[in-house]
Amino acid sequence: MARFAGGKAPFLRISDQKGKSTNTIMRDFMIAMLPVILFSWYKNGISVYLDGNINFFEMLYPLFLVIMGGLLSVVMEGIFFYVTDKKNRKLDDILRKLSTSYAAIPGVILALLLPLYTPIWVLMFAAFIATIVGKMLFGGFGHNIFNPALLGYAVVGFTLSGFITDAGGVFNGTEVLIDSYGGATPLGIFANFRNTGEAFSFAALVEPYGNLWDFFIGTIPGALGETSALAILIGGVWLVARKIIKWYTPVIYVGTIFVLSWIIGAIAGDAGLWFPTYSILSGGIMFAAVFMITEPVSTPTNALGKVFFALFLGVLTVLFRFVGNLPEGVGTSLILMNIFAIPIDTYTGIIRTKVFRKPGLSYASVLIGVLLIIVAYTIIASVNMYTAFLPIINIWQVI
Amino acid sequence: MIFHKAKGIQIDGKKALCKKHPLVDYLNPNTVYIPLVHRNLKLEPQVKVGDLVKIGQVVAQFKTYASFITHASISGEVKSIKKVWHSSGKMVDAIEIENDHKNTLDESIKERKSVDNLSRDELIDIMKDAGLTGLGGAGFPSYIKYQTKEKIDTVIINAVECEPYITADYQFIIKFPEKLLKGATYMMRAADANEVVIAYKNYNKKIEEELNKLSDKYPHVKLSPVKDIYPAGWEKYVVEHVTGKTYKGLPAEAGVIVNNSATAIIYADAVEKGIPLISRPISITGEGINEPKTFFAPLGTKVSELIEQCGGYVEGLDPMKANYIAGGPMTGRAIFIDDLVMDDTLGAVIIRPFITWDYPECLGCGKCADVCPVYLTPTEIKKAYERKDVKLLDLLDANKCMQCGLCSYVCPSHVEISEAVGKGIDLLKKGAK
Numbered sequence: 001m002a003r004f005a006g007g008k009a010p011f012l013r014i015s016d017q018k019g020k021s022t023n024t025i026m027r028d029f030m031i032a033m034l035p036v037i038l039f040s041w042y043k044n045g046i047s048v049y050l051d052g053n054i055n056f057f058e059m060l061y062p063l064f065l066v067i068m069g070g071l072l073s074v075v076m077e078g079i080f081f082y083v084t085d086k087k088n089r090k091l092d093d094i095l096r097k098l099s100t101s102y103a104a105i106p107g108v109i110l111a112l113l114l115p116l117y118t119p120i121w122v123l124m125f126a127a128f129i130a131t132i133v134g135k136m137l138f139g140g141f142g143h144n145i146f147n148p149a150l151l152g153y154a155v156v157g158f159t160l161s162g163f164i165t166d167a168g169g170v171f172n173g174t175e176v177l178i179d180s181y182g183g184a185t186p187l188g189i190f191a192n193f194r195n196t197g198e199a200f201s202f203a204a205l206v207e208p209y210g211n212l213w214d215f216f217i218g219t220i221p222g223a224l225g226e227t228s229a230l231a232i233l234i235g236g237v238w239l240v241a242r243k244i245i246k247w248y249t250p251v252i253y254v255g256t257i258f259v260l261s262w263i264i265g266a267i268a269g270d271a272g273l274w275f276p277t278y279s280i281l282s283g284g285i286m287f288a289a290v291f292m293i294t295e296p297v298s299t300p301t302n303a304l305g306k307v308f309f310a311l312f313l314g315v316l317t318v319l320f321r322f323v324g325n326l327p328e329g330v331g332t333s334l335i336l337m338n339i340f341a342i343p344i345d346t347y348t349g350i351i352r353t354k355v356f357r358k359p360g361l362s363y364a365s366v367l368i369g370v371l372l373i374i375v376a377y378t379i380i381a382s383v384n385m386y387t388a389f390l391p392i393i394n395i396w397q398v399i
Numbered sequence: 400m401i402f403h404k405a406k407g408i409q410i411d412g413k414k415a416l417c418k419k420h421p422l423v424d425y426l427n428p429n430t431v432y433i434p435l436v437h438r439n440l441k442l443e444p445q446v447k448v449g450d451l452v453k454i455g456q457v458v459a460q461f462k463t464y465a466s467f468i469t470h471a472s473i474s475g476e477v478k479s480i481k482k483v484w485h486s487s488g489k490m491v492d493a494i495e496i497e498n499d500h501k502n503t504l505d506e507s508i509k510e511r512k513s514v515d516n517l518s519r520d521e522l523i524d525i526m527k528d529a530g531l532t533g534l535g536g537a538g539f540p541s542y543i544k545y546q547t548k549e550k551i552d553t554v555i556i557n558a559v560e561c562e563p564y565i566t567a568d569y570q571f572i573i574k575f576p577e578k579l580l581k582g583a584t585y586m587m588r589a590a591d592a593n594e595v596v597i598a599y600k601n602y603n604k605k606i607e608e609e610l611n612k613l614s615d616k617y618p619h620v621k622l623s624p625v626k627d628i629y630p631a632g633w634e635k636y637v638v639e640h641v642t643g644k645t646y647k648g649l650p651a652e653a654g655v656i657v658n659n660s661a662t663a664i665i666y667a668d669a670v671e672k673g674i675p676l677i678s679r680p681i682s683i684t685g686e687g688i689n690e691p692k693t694f695f696a697p698l699g700t701k702v703s704e705l706i707e708q709c710g711g712y713v714e715g716l717d718p719m720k721a722n723y724i725a726g727g728p729m730t731g732r733a734i735f736i737d738d739l740v741m742d743d744t745l746g747a748v749i750i751r752p753f754i755t756w757d758y759p760e761c762l763g764c765g766k767c768a769d770v771c772p773v774y775l776t777p778t779e780i781k782k783a784y785e786r787k788d789v790k791l792l793d794l795l796d797a798n799k800c801m802q803c804g805l806c807s808y809v810c811p812s813h814v815e816i817s818e819a820v821g822k823g824i825d826l827l828k829k830g831a832k
Contacts, residue, residue, distance in 0.1 A: 001703075004723040007733040008818045010804030011722050011751060012410065012563060015758075015813045022759045022811040100759035142760030142812075244764075301765040302776050303402060346791070349776035352768070353796040362402040 025296075026102045028242045032235035033108060033291065037066050039231035040224040044116045062116055062224060065123065069111025070104035072127040077103040080136050101141045106130050109149035109291060112225025113284070113331075114156070118164050125160065126152040146338045147298045154331050206278055215281035226287040236290035249299075249306045250289035254280050256314025259374065264322055284330040285317065298338045305341075305348035307366055313337045315373055405772050407628035407636070408805065410563050410729075417566040417684040417691040422574045424695050425708060426678065427500060431473050431699030432483045432493035432740045435459055438538050439487075442469065444494055450477045455505035455675055458494055467540050468530045472677040472697030475499040486725040486745045488732045493699070493740060508673045514585075522589035522670065529669035530676045535632075535659035536726060538744035541666075544658070547651040551590040555641050555650075556583050558599040558606065558660035559625055559632030562727030565747040567680040568660050569603060570693045575664050576609040580617040582663030585670045587619070590656050596621045596641045597660070600631070629729065630772060630803045661746075679743060683709050685724070687716050687750030702739040702748050712750060724749040729804040758813040767806035767816055773799045777806040777816045784823035789830030797823045 015021040041062045049059035081094045088094070110130050114123065130152030138144045156164075206212060209220040218228025225232075239245045258276045265275035280286065293299055293313060300309045313333055320329030355361050435442045442459040446452055452471040460468040478495040485491040507528075511517075517525075526542040533539045535557065556579070560568040572579050579597070587595040599606045601624035610622060623641050625631045631640075634657050639645055644653035658666075661680055668674040677697055684691035689710030696705060706712070724731040725739060728749055739748065767777040775796060783791040800820050807817040 002718040002737050004718045004721060004733070004735055004737060005753075006735060007722045007753070008807075008815055009724075009726075009731055009733075009802075010729040010808045010817065011724055011731070011733070011749075011753070012728045012808055013813055014809050015811050016754055016756075020811060021756075021813070022762055025762070025764065025811055096757055100757050102759075140760065142762050296763045296765070299763070301763045301778050302768040303765070306765070345776075346779055349768075349779035350794045352774050352776055353799065 023099075025244050026105060028239065028244050029105055029291075030108070032239045032244075033112070033225075035231040035234040036112060036225045036228065036287070036291075037063070037108070039218060039228045040066075040112065043219060043227070044224065065114070065116070065118065065224065066108055066111045068120060069109075069114075069123060069127060070107040072124055073107030073110070073131045074098060074103045076128060076131050077101055077136065080132055103131055106135065106148035106152070109225075110152045112287070113149060113153040113223050115164060115223050122156060122160050122163055126156040128152075129155045142297055144297055145342070146335060147292055147295050150292060150331055150334055150338075154335055157331070202272070202274055206274065212274060212277055212281065215278065220282075222282075223284065226284040229281050229286045232286045232290050239290065239294070245290070245294035246303070246306060248303075249294050249310045252307060252310040253289045253293055253314045253317075254285065256311055256370075256373075257285060257318055260315065260318040261322075263374065264318070279321075283321075288330045288334060292334060298341060300341050300344045300348065302345070302348055302352055304352055304362065304366075305344045308348060308369070309337060309341065309344055311366075311369060311373065312340070405770055405774070406626075407561075407630050407772060408770055408809070409627055410629045410808070412563045412627070413684075414564065414566050414569070416564065416686075417682050417693055418570070420690065420692045422570040422680065422695055423692050423708070425700070425705060426695070426697060427498060427502075428473070428697060428700045428704055429498050430478070430701070431471075431496050431498070431697055432481075432701070433458055433469055433471065433496065433699045434483065434485050434491050434493045434740060434742050435480070436485060436487070436491040437461065437467055437469070437532075437743075440467070442467070444480065446471075446477050446494065448477050448479055451475070451499075452477060452496060453503045453505040455508045455673075455677060458496075466527070467532075468528070469698075470505075470530055470675045470677050471496060472699050473498045474501055474503045483740045484734060484736055484738050485740065486732065486734075486742055488725070488734060496699070508675075510672050511670065514670055517585075517588070517670070519589055519591050522585060525669055526589065526666065528675065529666070531662060531666055531669060532676065532743050533659050534661040534665065534679055534743060534746065536730070536744055536746055538742075541658060541662060544649075544651070544656050545586075545589050547649075547656070549651040550654055551592045551651065551656055552594070552654040553642055553656075554583070554587045554590050554592045554595045555637055555655055555657045556586070556595065556597040556660050556663050557632055557634070557637050557657050558597055558603075559637060560600070561629045561632035562729050562747075563629070564684050564749050565682045565727050566684070567682045567693050567746045569606065570682075571661050571664060571680040571695070572599075572606055573609060574695075575667075576606075577613055578664045578667040579660055580610065580613055580620050581671070582665070582667035583620055584617060585666060586656070586658055586663060592656070594619065594621060596623050598623045598625055598632075598637050598641055599660075600625060600627055602627050629805065630801075633772065633801060633803065635801075636772070676743060679741075679746075681705065681741060681745060682747040682749075684747065685749035685751040687712050687721050687752055689713055696741060698741060698743055700741045702741055702745075703737060705741075706737070706748075706750075716750070716752065721750060721752040724751060729808065730802060756813075761810075761812050761814045761816075764811060766809045766811065770805045770809050772803060772805070773801060775800055775820070777820050780823045781814075781816055781819040784819055784826060787826065789827060792823050792827045792830075797827050800824060 044062040045059040048054050078094050078098055081097050082089055107127055110126055130148040134146050134148035134151035135144045214220055216229045220227055240247045258280050261279035262276040300306050316333035316336060317329045320333050435444060440461050442461045444459050446458050453474045454471060456471045457468050458471045473496060475496050475498045478497050480492055480494055482490045483493045523542050523545045531541040533541060558568055558572055583595045625640050634650055637657060638650050638653055638655050642655060646652040650657050665676050678695060680693055680695050682693045683705050692709050694705050723734045723737050725734050725745055725748060727747060780795050780797045804817045810816055
């Protein structure tokens with residue numbers, strides 16, 4: 001007679017197989033960020049170096065910043081493990097804990113969110129906020145409420161942006177050293193429009209940076225990682241192909257913003273498709289759509305929750321951008337929505353069990369939700385009811 | 400699309416392990432232990448220590464609102480009543496019978512001459528007297544299903560066997576295809592149904608071949624292949640696949656009775672020869688076994704004897720790094736001591752070495768919710784359980800869980816999520832009282 005080990009059914013686990021565990025998911029996340037990192041290196045380092053404007057070491061700086069972001073986070077988390085756990089202070093123990101904490105990812109995302117020439121000490125402070133405050137104090141990986149990278153970014157953005165300006169980069173994007181890309185960011189110009197109340201025009205919004213193709217490729221000013229929709233989409237396709245993120249979360253988010261900005265553009269006097277396209281390609285929307293609203297820990301778990309999350313987040317982003325006064329609508333709205341991920345999870349969990357037996361009902365409810373949001377939003381965003389219904393009234397008159 | 404219907408996932412079956420050897424008869428163990436427990440019910444022993452019993456003699460029974468009997472599976476002397484390890488994971492009392500190797504049959508075992516004239520009630524009585532239970536693993540007494548007042552249209556013989564590793568049903572059918580068809584026919588008559596459908600996995604071409612050879616003699620038996628996914632053999636899936644109907648409680652609501660294929664084969668013997676349920680097929684398999692085989696063995700046989708027949712454990716097997724699983728790997732139980740006794744619910748014993756690694760925390764990927772066949776959200780149920788929130792557990796419909804184990808299976812962080820859901824259900828039941 002031999003004594004066997006205990007265990008709980010099921011005894012087969014997909015995670016015991018090679019390449020099916022959380023480690024692989026996190027590795028794939030890193031791989032998905034590679035195109036973005038490489039593009040930002042090319043745009044901010046290599047291409048400028050080839051023009052002869054900076055020296056060799058300055059060329060390496062964008063890459064250095066990203067690597068520092070990841071490295072600083074890992075080191076800080078290691079120190080945190082050392083300080084908090086008195087019994088397990090050997091290097092092996094700390095390395096083992098780090099291997100299931102995935103500290104590098106928020107660090108790299110954080111660096112990609114910051115502009116070029118952010119001072120290293122600011123990055124260090126941001127990494128501290130991100131990993132220690134945003135993640136470890138909440139209980140470590142899997143327990144954080146906020147997206148750690150985003151929290152670090154938001155705190156730095158709200159409190160230390162002056163230091164970034166002094167160091168030679170204007171927060172949110174003006175890369176002064178890169179001569180060809182001088183000037184305010186697209187969103188900065190956009191803010192002027194909002195304040196003066198003029199109609200949006202293609203000439204003022206897009207033409208200073210080339211055309212919409214440049215927006216797509218990413219050769220416009222902006223933070224390190226957020227400018228190139230192309231590089232981000234490559235990463236996104238990889239993530240979807242590896243079944244790590246759901247395709248519909250980014251699509252619904254970007255789609256909501258597209259539709260709502262189209263309506264706003266129409267109200268403001270130009271119903272051209274360029275405006276919503278410009279709207280989704282400028283700022284951090286693409287980056288957030290692929291890398292941040294799909295981050296599993298701080299967003300809802302189930303399919304219905306993900307749909308609602310993306311939907312409301314899109315509405316909030318547009319609200320912050322066009323109506324509110326805070327900088328960077330994406331980050332602010334995402335932090336706000338992170339808080340609601342928990343109730344969304346609970347309530348969609350309840351709704352799922354009752355409604356999912358009939359998928360048609362779920363689709364119908366989401367469709368009704370979308371319509372309600374669009375209608376309600378149109379009313380809010382317009383100056384008064386009359387202007388909101390102006391396009392509709394115009395169509396009536398045509399008929 | 401987004402709100403797709405979860406229809407299970409394909410799991411590497413590892414059934415080839417056990418398919419190398421055909422079904423092995425192992426009918427004469429030296430001792431058998433008939434457990435005095437069935438589905439949490441205590442059975443009353445009907446024999447005393449020192450009695451001589453014959454094959455098929457009633458040795459224990461249970462009689463209150465429903466009756467259930469078990470029979471001696473070998474002939475010989477009752478040695479003692481002692482505790483043995485049962486597949487439920489507990490030690491239970493069992494009647495120890497020592498084999499006298501004479502194979503004397505009880506008087507009740509005799510061939511029936513006119514099986515064609517048996518009425519529905521007589522067929523159900525045969526089921527009851529044979530102590531026939533569902534051999535798929537639940538062990539529900541079969542005759543209760545047939546006493547339903549609903550109008551039954553279809554009897555489904557479930558030969559899907561969707562759990563990985565197990566090949567007991569498959570090899571039993573390959574050996575006795577005609578008995579399966581006969582048993583299916585009798586079941587159809589016992590339920591007064593119009594049709595009988597055999598559901599099996601579509602890659603099991605051999606079942607199809609064997610049954611098609613006999614299709615001239617049994618034209619009323621239909622075949623229905625199902626996809627190779629887990630849990631395709633779940634009663635609700637099988638019923639929906641075959642008839643397109645769904646139901647809430649029992650399949651009888653949809654006019655369907657579902658029986659396991661091994662049950663049908665045993666039933667054919669019970670009707671024609673009067674042999675009660677005294678033996679069943681069992682797979683002894685897993686990576687920890689030298690030569691995995693499927694046996695046809697009397698109930699009460701010690702599993703260790705069967706493992707010996709398989710050449711024992713593989714060399715260098717560390718028992719503390721291996722699971723001894725009673726039942727399938729997805730829903731079975733880990734047994735601590737390898738001293739298990741076979742009973743009618745035990746379709747397989749799997750010895751499987753496992754690996755451990757540093758499990759990360761739940762990252763909230765939502766894979767568990769995506770695969771759940773009943774659209775639960777396991778992560779939320781786990782959280783509600785940890786907060787002991789009975790009301791929320793009820794709102795989340797935790798008790799609809801069928802405990803297929805898929806949520807734990809797909810979890811990339813190796814979270815014991817189905818265990819947490821199971822505890823949540825217990826809490827809900829306690830709280831509801």
